[in-house]
Amino acid sequence: MKITFCCTGTKPEPWLAGLRAAFPGAQVEVWQAGAPAADHAVVWAPPQQFFDEQTQLKGIFNIGAGVDALLKLRLPPRATVVRLDDAGMSVQMAEYVCHAVIRYFREFDGYEADVKAGKWSYRKPRERALFPVGVMGLGVLGQRVAQALTQFEFPVLGWSRSVKAIEGVRCFAGAAQFNDFLRASKVLVNLLPLTPETRDIMRLDTLAQLQAGGYVINVARGAHLVEEDLLTLLDRGQLAGATLDVFRTEPLPAEHPFWRHPQITITPHTSARTLRDESIAQIAGKIRALEAGQPIVGIVDSVRGY
């Protein structure tokens, strides 16, 4: 078996070592133009030339949860495209989102400002029942985030394309229930896949439906959010803050207003990092299953877009 590795911006050696350890008999190499045909590919942001040459691939394993960039390329006709499921990412998402929600709910920024001003302050606690958190996207990551939030007893709502049932989460589904979901949420957490349907889904007319003084937490893709519309709603006071890990252009350009906006917290696309060992173990298991003709989870539907 031949496995080719083509991951932009990723140090290949530890991945090669891990894959070779998992498949002692296989040839595992970094892809180079003109390389012989491989059976499986481990990829992140590969060039079109890669797929134009490797037309006989059986499995294409994306080392991330989002495959929006991959699906813009012309892919080999018979290849199964597979995304990472969890692989240590869902706990990171739960951490990131819970930290941001608690920070807003408990007004830790306000306390920090008080302390800087030398003030031993009293702030009336916010009411938990009036702090509903809506999670858009209820895949592996969204479900984990929603469940983590229920533990802190926030009212938790979920919205997804198809109907889901998650304990402790009030689930909405499809376009018909989207406005009801937004109006019932004070905090909006985005964990949707990026598809033509979800691009720009957070914009003036949708975000304006969140409860007054609401918050936006975007940990999915920058293109889900119309950035100037967020600024408009913050300026108008309709929204109170945003925590953003992803942006339309990354790295965020130096002149971008998000860098210094007092109500916006930004992080450099770090909410859930691909963990190498977990990912290698998961990909190795799926290659074995594919080779044995067994079913696997995480197969990308190129029509649906994720």
Place this chain on the structure above:
Amino acid sequence: MKITFCCTGTKPEPWLAGLRAAFPGAQVEVWQAGAPAADHAVVWAPPQQFFDEQTQLKGIFNIGAGVDALLKLRLPPRATVVRLDDAGMSVQMAEYVCHAVIRYFREFDGYEADVKAGKWSYRKPRERALFPVGVMGLGVLGQRVAQALTQFEFPVLGWSRSVKAIEGVRCFAGAAQFNDFLRASKVLVNLLPLTPETRDIMRLDTLAQLQAGGYVINVARGAHLVEEDLLTLLDRGQLAGATLDVFRTEPLPAEHPFWRHPQITITPHTSARTLRDESIAQIAGKIRALEAGQPIVGIVDSVRGY
């Protein structure tokens, strides 16, 4: 039945209204010197005179979890002293502690500094397995905090006076296992009751046993921590940071070094606030049980000290 209310620094009206609603036939009044004998008292930091006069009290209900201040007073001989159990406090503690632990683990302060410097930064993720969190005190609050931390897949350790078993938590007990517990912890969370045995429990020789670059989170009582010893260990670089909600003197004096220490985050005793409606409901239920001769939880053992 007569219920007297004697809570320093607490607006009485809403408490009286809630207690009257719970006991329509009872007399519920704010205590004044010379008032007639009551059956039950709802108290927070009452003066000694209160107990010297109200010698016939059957139940004394403290509107907080910690009774250390109360037990310094001479109490009526036959009274049952009762503390609040949870009543909305455990979820607040879980929020406060999880927020602080995640903030340290995910280096959110470092990212914030990078953003202020205009830097789109890369930081190698910390290893979760190397970030064990030890919780001292495994009562209602400590257990809830420990369980909340397990959800984020940190190795969680617990230490308590008597042996406890909590799913997903490696439990240590008693003085004999205290050093083992400390040496196995990188983050130390304090939720102990304040008693003669636990006073000053966080001091140079104990905190120095935490894993290098460790953190202290104190949400119990200020007198658990020898404040100058914490400063020494931070200065030496043995500890990396502390999040403190309680202090030996509160409000924290203006000249105190904690106000401006770059590695110390302080909040004004706000980690878990008494929630009025939940507390009234709990106290009313316990008064009914006591009157009916039924057992209740939360009875304070004055010898043990909590």
